[in-house]
Amino acid sequence: MIVKSDALTARGRRTREALVRAGREAFDEHGYDAVRVDDVCARAGVSHGTFYTYFPSKEVLFREVATAVVGEMFAASVVGPAASGDPYARIEAANRLYLRAWSANSRLVRMLEQAAAEEGLRELLLELREVFVRRGADGLRRLQEQGLADPALDPRLTAIMLGGMVEHFARVWLDLGEPADERTAVDLLTRLWARAIGLTPAPESTPASTSAEDM
Amino acid sequence: MIVKSDALTARGRRTREALVRAGREAFDEHGYDAVRVDDVCARAGVSHGTFYTYFPSKEVLFREVATAVVGEMFAASVVGPAASGDPYARIEAANRLYLRAWSANSRLVRMLEQAAAEEGLRELLLELREVFVRRGADGLRRLQEQGLADPALDPRLTAIMLGGMVEHFARVWLDLGEPADERTAVDLLTRLWARAIGLTPAPESTPASTSAEDM
Amino acid sequence: MIVKSDALTARGRRTREALVRAGREAFDEHGYDAVRVDDVCARAGVSHGTFYTYFPSKEVLFREVATAVVGEMFAASVVGPAASGDPYARIEAANRLYLRAWSANSRLVRMLEQAAAEEGLRELLLELREVFVRRGADGLRRLQEQGLADPALDPRLTAIMLGGMVEHFARVWLDLGEPADERTAVDLLTRLWARAIGLTPAPESTPASTSAEDM
Amino acid sequence: MIVKSDALTARGRRTREALVRAGREAFDEHGYDAVRVDDVCARAGVSHGTFYTYFPSKEVLFREVATAVVGEMFAASVVGPAASGDPYARIEAANRLYLRAWSANSRLVRMLEQAAAEEGLRELLLELREVFVRRGADGLRRLQEQGLADPALDPRLTAIMLGGMVEHFARVWLDLGEPADERTAVDLLTRLWARAIGLTPAPESTPASTSAEDM
DNA sequence: TATGAATGAGGGTTCATTCAT
């Protein structure tokens, strides 16, 4: 009998959480296919059969992990009010959070892409991208209305492309073994982004970011 | 016993080619893991054992398919001399070919990413990206030397980012169900790219592309 | 996941033992190569997959069976104290046990020889022979020191040869369809052995063996 | 269509012989099961299909190889007339040839044992042993009739045992890594054999063997 | 005769899932 999150004893809740955590780690390290249910159980310190007390299948566990990750990515990418004054600073702050959120979860996003082909996770992935696309499009539209960005650009398509630039960089950054640190990367992404949309006036130099989002 | 491409009778060559073609289709449609050797054989119209006459394993077939695809992508992305005069036109032509090459093979590139994690295909993927990165970096460097692009930009990192924009758009384009046609997409990608690197002077309007590379 | 002998429930232990027993029988009847994992499972009354709960491969099962058999052969060949007085009686008792141990397991020893060529079982076979060789050599050396056997004989090489006589007879005995019963065989082996090493005085007639080792 | 040895062109005969030779080498090096028909063909320098022009199956090739080997072993073990005078020298000469014949072919004899279980090669193996057993038994009987050996010994059983001693030593000689050279081995085998049958008088020292059989 | 492509039965192994305790 599968046990939902509610209606669980404290012990049960702990076990369930251990499985989710173990699953997330395992998926992130080895990919969906390479992870066996046994691996997850071993990592969570429970026996093989216990898994099925909480999840009807490996896929459902993945779905839950993916949903949690997507939620975190949403939460982590909200630009705080600190950077609200300067458009360039806003873009920069957004890019920093964007890059961080996607870098930290690039493997899981990749798996979502894989899995999306065959299962019902497609929506989750689309929703994830949609949030970032919409945010980018809204931001651009606002700038256009304020006369700060090229009004000829289609906001949505532009956001897809420039957002894709950041997402893709997050994905290949480490793979390519480039020596760029986060600071350099965010600076350049932001400069390219700003100039691409015709943001005026372009700042003379990279402003020191000391906004609240910085860790 | 495995038979190399040379030293084959016409019949053998046909069979081998049928397997490669079948493999390419199958991988492209269902992904590496989902494809069973039997599927490939059925599609090629040969029996199970025949597969192993030509390939020692499924992985080797995939390697061959992937290598062929990468080769095609290289070949398909060479910008002809027709666009040589105008920098903007060159970028546009390159982007068009870039977009086409990656769109046409986006599934296989994804599979290469998957497979790269576990097998020796990592190099192939890196090499593929490297070619496009280097091309972009070289182009930018030339423009910088001619005083046509912002000299402050790191050519390689910039190429990675802007190239990633195109690659990622190629991957996501159809997935997102955007209504953009190729013309629109290339125009916008090029405009963003050109402006991002500070290409001067920016063209007033999108030039009609009638270059030789257009199909 | 493979389960070690310890940390097993009673049920698990029963299944494991059933597999070992079934494997031993099957190997003994048909030889290593001719035995399929399915055969062992069918004999043990378990499903195909269960096998791999306990053994990672067919080879490992064989290794365990072989180790057990070798252990039994060691145990079964220890000459009791009953025959300690008379050197000839000691040799006779040893030969009887030797012959029995090797006759009962001649097929498995043969398989060990086969398998030894390709796997890591060589050591087991060598160890098995070594024990018998050393025992024979030690016995001979003692007799030589007591002036009861020809001191010119190399103890080790002699033990290898005479031990080989017994081992080989055990192997060929039934194959050749000779009418000899165990009593006759042991008598003759012992007589030849004793005389070969120059044991003095040679007994006039075969002593009636009523030692404890006799069954 | 299978081609018999007769009714072959010179070319065909060469091919056939090449296959037999290749098969013998391959079997001797790797054992029956480990040898693939392909291996034999590659070694013989013919194509895969050609094999079946000459042999209906791998087993038949082995049968032919085995028969040839057994024939050679017969031929190689005939004691020449040179040693006819001295019984001890005769035994020694026989043992030397025995040891050589079986050492040189020990792997193939082992394979014959393996194969004997499942196919019709049992007879060949029995016949091979029978020849050596009979020779040994006849020799012993002659010595008994001449009053030179213990008349109480059953000639046939004794020959099986002592012959087994030599055969077995031939088999394990190299396996055990003993430092014994042929000379030492033959000396000791002969001394043991002679004394075991009560050959009188036992020679004081090992006679220098310079008989015709020595190579 | 010779070639080498094609065949397909057969075997070992994995692992998600079920179930009795």
Place this chain on the structure above:
DNA sequence: CATGAATGAACCCTCATTCAT
């Protein structure tokens, strides 16, 4: 709730043998 034994579908790969050319 937890355990871990049992299941069996699925898959990859080998290789002796057949057959068209």
